[in-house]
Amino acid sequence: MRLALFLSATAMLAAPAFAQRTASPESRATKTEAAMTDAERTILTQGILAVPLFPGMPPLPAEAIPGAGYVAGIPRLNVPSLRESDASLGVAYVMGLRKDGATALPSGMAMGSTWNPAILRAGGAMIGSEAKAKGFNVLLAGGMNLIREPRNGRTFEYLGEDPLHSGILGGAAIAGIQSNGIISTIKHLAFNNQETARGILDVRIGEAPARESDLLAFQIGIERGQPGSVMCSYNQLNGAHACDNDWLLNKVLKRDWGYKGFVMSDWGAVPRLEAALHGLDQQSGAQLDPKVFFDKPLADAAANDPAYKARLADMNRRILYAIYASGADKPAAKAAIDFKADGDVAEAIAKEGIVLLRNCGGALPLAASAKKITVIGGYADTGVLSGGGSSQVHGERGPAATVPLGGDGPFASFTSQQYHRSSPLAALKARAPTAIFKFRDGRYVTDAVQAAKDADVVIIFATQWMSEGMDVPDLHLPGGQDALIEAVSIVNPNTIVVLETGGPVVMPWLEKTAAVVEAWYPGARGGAAIASVLYGDTNPSGHLPVTFPASVDQLPSPTLPGSITTEPNPMGKPPGVSLSLDYDVDGSDVGYRWYARTGAKPLFPFGFGLSYTSFEHGGLKVTAAGKVVTASFTVGNIGNRPGADVPQLYLVSVNGQKKMRLAAFDKVALAAGASRKVSVSVDPRLIADWKDGGWSIAGGAYGFALGASAEALGPVQTVRIAARKWGPQ
Numbered sequence: 001m002r003l004a005l006f007l008s009a010t011a012m013l014a015a016p017a018f019a020q021r022t023a024s025p026e027s028r029a030t031k032t033e034a035a036m037t038d039a040e041r042t043i044l045t046q047g048i049l050a051v052p053l054f055p056g057m058p059p060l061p062a063e064a065i066p067g068a069g070y071v072a073g074i075p076r077l078n079v080p081s082l083r084e085s086d087a088s089l090g091v092a093y094v095m096g097l098r099k100d101g102a103t104a105l106p107s108g109m110a111m112g113s114t115w116n117p118a119i120l121r122a123g124g125a126m127i128g129s130e131a132k133a134k135g136f137n138v139l140l141a142g143g144m145n146l147i148r149e150p151r152n153g154r155t156f157e158y159l160g161e162d163p164l165h166s167g168i169l170g171g172a173a174i175a176g177i178q179s180n181g182i183i184s185t186i187k188h189l190a191f192n193n194q195e196t197a198r199g200i201l202d203v204r205i206g207e208a209p210a211r212e213s214d215l216l217a218f219q220i221g222i223e224r225g226q227p228g229s230v231m232c233s234y235n236q237l238n239g240a241h242a243c244d245n246d247w248l249l250n251k252v253l254k255r256d257w258g259y260k261g262f263v264m265s266d267w268g269a270v271p272r273l274e275a276a277l278h279g280l281d282q283q284s285g286a287q288l289d290p291k292v293f294f295d296k297p298l299a300d301a302a303a304n305d306p307a308y309k310a311r312l313a314d315m316n317r318r319i320l321y322a323i324y325a326s327g328a329d330k331p332a333a334k335a336a337i338d339f340k341a342d343g344d345v346a347e348a349i350a351k352e353g354i355v356l357l358r359n360c361g362g363a364l365p366l367a368a369s370a371k372k373i374t375v376i377g378g379y380a381d382t383g384v385l386s387g388g389g390s391s392q393v394h395g396e397r398g399p400a401a402t403v404p405l406g407g408d409g410p411f412a413s414f415t416s417q418q419y420h421r422s423s424p425l426a427a428l429k430a431r432a433p434t435a436i437f438k439f440r441d442g443r444y445v446t447d448a449v450q451a452a453k454d455a456d457v458v459i460i461f462a463t464q465w466m467s468e469g470m471d472v473p474d475l476h477l478p479g480g481q482d483a484l485i486e487a488v489s490i491v492n493p494n495t496i497v498v499l500e501t502g503g504p505v506v507m508p509w510l511e512k513t514a515a516v517v518e519a520w521y522p523g524a525r526g527g528a529a530i531a532s533v534l535y536g537d538t539n540p541s542g543h544l545p546v547t548f549p550a551s552v553d554q555l556p557s558p559t560l561p562g563s564i565t566t567e568p569n570p571m572g573k574p575p576g577v578s579l580s581l582d583y584d585v586d587g588s589d590v591g592y593r594w595y596a597r598t599g600a601k602p603l604f605p606f607g608f609g610l611s612y613t614s615f616e617h618g619g620l621k622v623t624a625a626g627k628v629v630t631a632s633f634t635v636g637n638i639g640n641r642p643g644a645d646v647p648q649l650y651l652v653s654v655n656g657q658k659k660m661r662l663a664a665f666d667k668v669a670l671a672a673g674a675s676r677k678v679s680v681s682v683d684p685r686l687i688a689d690w691k692d693g694g695w696s697i698a699g700g701a702y703g704f705a706l707g708a709s710a711e712a713l714g715p716v717q718t719v720r721i722a723a724r725k726w727g728p729q
């Protein structure tokens, strides 16, 4: 009996620990917060930039890892510190302060071009594992602002211009990251769609267009990825800073969407203490703000004001919830990284993200008979381009080349074009060992033309470098590359252009070329991925996640907003300067929806992508049963090689009125000659409009069409859908 008693006593003693582990994150968070002393309650609510950025900054805490951020823990309560690293494309190099390399994913544009949530989840799982192996438990990823402004310097970081596409893909990446037991963010909420004057600009937009575009992308991304934290953005939204915005943070994010995690600020984005009452839970990089508001000022406010006292408890519960829900409280030893396996993940995504834009006369895939191959420009003999700013990743031995662009201040080290160690030329030579390659760096047109004259094929690599902190002034290829491509294509019509761009570019030389491939910033193994597609070992299946304008005159704002009145440096908050952007011009008609409204014909439409085989779509049938709208159709591979297609279902009319919204999509791999019936369900928010505080389907006749892009649409199928209204979910 005693033994039994002893066992049961032991079991009871063990129960709290055992119960503790199996208790819900909410109950654990409530319990831990209740055990905090007042002095402990402002430990988790503020963190530092874990980089000695300015002379005279205090030394980093021993436990901090040089990186984006550090938030102290509470050892007495087994609450870990938060070691935060950037970002969506891998573990960032922190301006070279850390020399341990990481695997660079291809850019957000490349990931968005895959239209494949599974492969984005794999990419997130990989970079999350590297972050964890390095000792980080927060990865500041999930960048998914919609591309409203293709000159945005951070276009390369983001996924695309459509809320469903970005929400599904961004959510998958976040889920992959968090599968490692660390916290991912989703960022930057909301409407930080350009870098110029990001610190002072005020975006004005009505609630309906806001809910139906950028906010819907975040809503879907949060539902699917369950990020532990949301990062609010630098800009103002309808007159209030995004990080001090009661409507955005308390009403939309926390009340309407039921978000349980915590809101962290962007670095240097907190204007005042009152932001705590307006939904901000953690002041990040606090030394960049006018004051560390969320330390003693917050403690004093909580001691004297019940509203702050209650808020402070909630702030801690939310941060603790994210820690427990993600598993970031579980101790993890640093580990070695398998750079070979991780590079394979990056290469697979790069291959699937490359978009074949033009292919005349079977110029691609390269014929084995092509013996004399001239390769020009783009540092193709050295590596592949990457984007600048906080998301910049360095490989194990650092970049193959760094081309400084000057500049001063804290961003000076960001303003350099860095090339990952993956040379397209080396990969092409390895793939075609008997071919005779000639490389020219492309600085002199005459030299390039001379080298192109007698080649069987010419491959020109053209680059557009982008970076956080500055937008591009136009969409031309910089540095005379347009003229170079024009001149070479004239002397050798079998010219193939490989673009390594951050976002869309115009192509005045397009009709003179034989083929064009958009490789974006293709990441750690980009050279190999490019060679694989050019030689046909990979059949390209990328589809554009953004519209390529024929000219900036087609954009809602032909002149880059603010580029005349303010310095491009976003951290700069020039006194007395204000900038208001009217996003109601395009409203929720972002990207392809804008072109549908204006009737302008872009250079390449959203969703466009060629293949070395051909696909056909047929048999579209849309059914509406109760609240569920589904579509089925067949996809056939009618060419002679295996490939993957991206059938896109668009809502094109409502009761006879034109409408243009991506309603669903899939990625379908098919052997030559094979076909498959595909079924997709339509998220009702894509056929609804925001009205009177919720979603509303007007009811009536809804027209859907299957597309190979936003322009190439098949026959319209009309279905009757019942009217209904529901809340903000």
Ligand code: GLC
Pocket (backbone or CB within 6 Å): 068, 086, 087, 140, 187, 266, 267, 390
């Ligand atoms: C930034 C970026 C944000 C990043 C943070 C920390 O300026 O806007 O994306 O996570 O600082 O580096």
